Amino acid sequence: MKKTLYKIVIIIAASCILYSCGNKSEKAVEEHHEEEEGKVELNNAQFKSAGIEFGKVELKNISSTISVNGVLDVPPQNMVSLSALMGGFIKSTILLQGMRVKKGQVIATIQNTDFIQIQTEYLENIQKLKFLELEYKRQEELSKENVASAKIFQQASSDYNSLQATIGGLEEKLKILNIDPTTLTKSTIRSIVNIYSPINGYVTTVNINIGRFVNPQDVICEIVDTEHLHAELTVFEKDISKIKIGQKLRFVLVNESGKERTASIYLINHQISPERTIRVHAHIDTEDPNLMPNMYLKALIEIGEGNKTTALPEKAIVNVGDKFYIFIKDDGHSHEHTETKHEEGTETHAEGEEKHSATEEVKHEEEQAFKAIEIQKGITQNGYTEVILPEGFEIDHAKVVINGAYALLSKMNNSEEEGHAH
Numbered sequence: 001m002k003k004t005l006y007k008i009v010i011i012i013a014a015s016c017i018l019y020s021c022g023n024k025s026e027k028a029v030e031e032h033h034e035e036e037e038g039k040v041e042l043n044n045a046q047f048k049s050a051g052i053e054f055g056k057v058e059l060k061n062i063s064s065t066i067s068v069n070g071v072l073d074v075p076p077q078n079m080v081s082l083s084a085l086m087g088g089f090i091k092s093t094i095l096l097q098g099m100r101v102k103k104g105q106v107i108a109t110i111q112n113t114d115f116i117q118i119q120t121e122y123l124e125n126i127q128k129l130k131f132l133e134l135e136y137k138r139q140e141e142l143s144k145e146n147v148a149s150a151k152i153f154q155q156a157s158s159d160y161n162s163l164q165a166t167i168g169g170l171e172e173k174l175k176i177l178n179i180d181p182t183t184l185t186k187s188t189i190r191s192i193v194n195i196y197s198p199i200n201g202y203v204t205t206v207n208i209n210i211g212r213f214v215n216p217q218d219v220i221c222e223i224v225d226t227e228h229l230h231a232e233l234t235v236f237e238k239d240i241s242k243i244k245i246g247q248k249l250r251f252v253l254v255n256e257s258g259k260e261r262t263a264s265i266y267l268i269n270h271q272i273s274p275e276r277t278i279r280v281h282a283h284i285d286t287e288d289p290n291l292m293p294n295m296y297l298k299a300l301i302e303i304g305e306g307n308k309t310t311a312l313p314e315k316a317i318v319n320v321g322d323k324f325y326i327f328i329k330d331d332g333h334s335h336e337h338t339e340t341k342h343e344e345g346t347e348t349h350a351e352g353e354e355k356h357s358a359t360e361e362v363k364h365e366e367e368q369a370f371k372a373i374e375i376q377k378g379i380t381q382n383g384y385t386e387v388i389l390p391e392g393f394e395i396d397h398a399k400v401v402i403n404g405a406y407a408l409l410s411k412m413n414n415s416e417e418e419g420h421a422h
Contacts, residue, residue, distance in 0.1 A: 039330060040412040041367040050411075053403035054329065057395045060311035060384050064304030066242060068280075070233035070251070072295045078225040079293075080198055085176045087215045088112030091192050095206045095221050101197040108195040108208065108220065115177055119189045122170040122181065129163050136160040201225035229291050231263050233280040233299055240278055242303045243268060249282060251299035252383065253291075260383070261286070265301070300381055310395065311384040316402040317377060318409045324377045326387070327408045329399040330369040370401065370408050 042050065093108035101107055136156045143153040171181045177193045205222040214220060231251060235243055247265045267281035282299075284291075318325050373393065378386025389395070401408060 038372045038412070039369060040327075040372075040408050040415060041369045042408075042411065043367050046411070047368055050404040050407035052401055052407075054399045055313065055316070055402035057310050057312060057387070057389070057398065057400060058384070059308040060381075060386070061302075062309050062311065062379060062381060062386050065300040065302055065381065066235070066239050068233045068235050068239075068299050068301060070231050070280075070282075070297050070299055072229050072291055072293055072297065073232045074224055074226065074229055074293050078199070078201070078228055080201070080223045081219045082107075082195070082198065082221050082223065083216060083219055084110050084195060084214050085216055086112065086114070086173075087213065087218075088115070090208045090210055090212050090214060092210060093206075093208060095203055095208070097203055097206055099203050101201065101203060101223060103197055103200050105197045106194045107197050107203075109192050110195060110214070111192045113191055115179075115193060116189055116191050118170060118173050118177070119179065119184060122167065122174060122184065123186060123189075125163060125167050125170065129160075129167060132156070132160040132163055195220065197223060199223055199225050200227075224293060226289070226292060227287060229284060229287070229293065230266070231282040231284060231297060231299065233282060233301075234277045235280050235301075237272060237276040237278070240272075243280060243301065247301055247303065249299045249301040250381070251297045254296040254298065261288070263299075309378070309386050310389060311386050312400060313402050314380060314383055314385050316400055316405055317375070317385055317387070318405045320409070323374055325372045325374055325409070327370045327372055327401040327405050329401070330371040331399075372409075372412065 042052075088110040089112065091109040091111045095107055136159075139153040139156040143150060174181045174184065178196060179193060201223040202225075203221055204224050205219075207218070208214060208220050231249075233249075243265065245265050245268060249263050249265065250260050251263060252260055262285045263282040264285065265280055266283045269279040269281075272278055312326065316326055318327075373390065375390070376388035378388065380386075
């Protein structure tokens, strides 16, 4: 009887101890869960899948600005519409859209029998001029000695000057054909002449092919020199009074997010368009060979002094309701994750039987920890947003997630939902 009563007491005591341990364990889990809110951990596979990239909090000049749209353009002297000033058949060409050509490079040849006629006339008139020059000098001497009449001398002078004018016109035609009159001889007469590129640049349009006849008014090709691109901005009438020559501006291309370039206002048009806008011409500070005419851009013209302020790329900031957060790498909480596996075993004692648990740790790959930091969000300019950071935030050391922040937010929300479910 006493032995049975003793066993009952032991069982009740063991139950109380187990219940107490269970409550402590649940309390510890709850406290740990509360402690881990706002944090998320990723293993290597999840880290790569999220495309996480790190950056630093930057100091940006956020100033009073006017937002405008525009397009990249080139000055008229840097764009050439090339024509054959005298018509003919295209004999050969190397032109392809996008190819770079140099000034003076042969880009096509053109053939016309009329070219032969011009060269022949020039050489014939050169010979006639030699005769008329002798006749003119002879009549001049006779006129001085009163041997010949003044009328004959005047006629010789007229013929000589008239032929000089004819030869001058033929020389210009030869130059148009890219034929040097000083080197032309009867043995160098030809029906095919070269067409040269007048500038360095890129071929943007080709309108010819071999065998096609082109007239003087036809455009053979267009060549653009992109070394002196500028920004043509469209400013609305209400903002005209705020624009001044010399003001700085920052712009990004529509097809490029984040890459910021700078320019300065150089010219302001003084005519308002029917759409109530004016054109503003700005010179780009640093030339970029990747820029091309007619690329659309968005710009911010700085019209007031700004202050350096803390800023981050827009993609680094996430929102939950009306609150904004950034994620930073939590190096102090990255660890090698372990699981505890329970195995049941039994031992026999003199006073009774008790069950004990043996534990086995299973190691997993190292996880990277991240922490959500609540911030205040300011204005956004050219892909960067002003941020007001909490007191004590270590700007110099914090590794901020600038790409993949929404993936971390999603993972954190899922983890918290699973935690509440348990």
